[in-house]
Amino acid sequence: MIFTETKLKGAFIIDLELREDERGGFARTFCMNEFEAHGLKPQVAQCNLSFNHRAGTLRGMHYQLAPAAETKLVRCTRGAILDVIVDLRPGSDTYLQHVAVELSEGNRRALYVPELFAHGYQALTDGAEVSYQVGEFYTPGSERGLRYDDPLLGIAWPLPVSVISEKDAAWPLLTQAAVNAGSMRAGEVLA
Template structure:
């Protein structure tokens, strides 16, 4: 019996993962990752890094981050506490959904995660105070390959559900995409 229900999203390779907790009178067990079960959903490779974020204030936006090749990475993003509006932007050169975005709510209660393929930028807005996310990365953080798209990029027109708040200085400084941006060649 699989502990995950995998659903394709409108962005090729971006999968919504619905975890299936096992619960009884004592509580619950929820499988967060299984390489064998998630291989069919698109996870190929090791877990090279695991990160945890704690965001104190509702409405905070983080992102839209990605890594360029040769350190392009897949991410599995889960919410452990609170809730976020999670956004993925397709930056893959030649993709039929190039510069389109997909968003969904991830929360501790809905047991939903996103499996994000390489070549996509990721960000989120907290919907509750004290929200925590867990990230599994297929490649280690490589500063020389890190990149980002500004959260207010007009070519994307992301409809954030709340006013944008608490951008870090780093995220606020991200530049807009040049008109000639052709995407990330993987």
């Protein structure tokens, strides 16, 4: 595997080292030793799969708080997506900055998402399928989210949003979260 750190410290694009012959190809997609050598958490608690019927479908921006903060290894196995992560680590030099990476069945690329990063994506093709290896169990009480269209984030989604869940469309804007800080729980990430 080829690990390329993004501008957001600890977030990596992972490309495959494909070995090809007349049969086709073979590549390692995950190795605990290689992840640890790059300072990444290799724990996998769950593996998830999402399927998106229509291009323009948007999922996110999700994250979980401690003690259930999660890492993710995200790969698009059919079609293509624009995968976006936002740094929410308090005190980080890149706090609230984001990185967008196209993941597709053609480039076979993965994105490693560290703890306290919001994550979301937009399907660029009909029938896009996405596989996640997640480092912590889904914990509804720890789940949080950011609005995909929050002006403070400045994420440029390439397509009009054709489908989004009610929950994802209703996450508060960061300015609203700051105004409502008195009602937020201790340890919650704020802008």
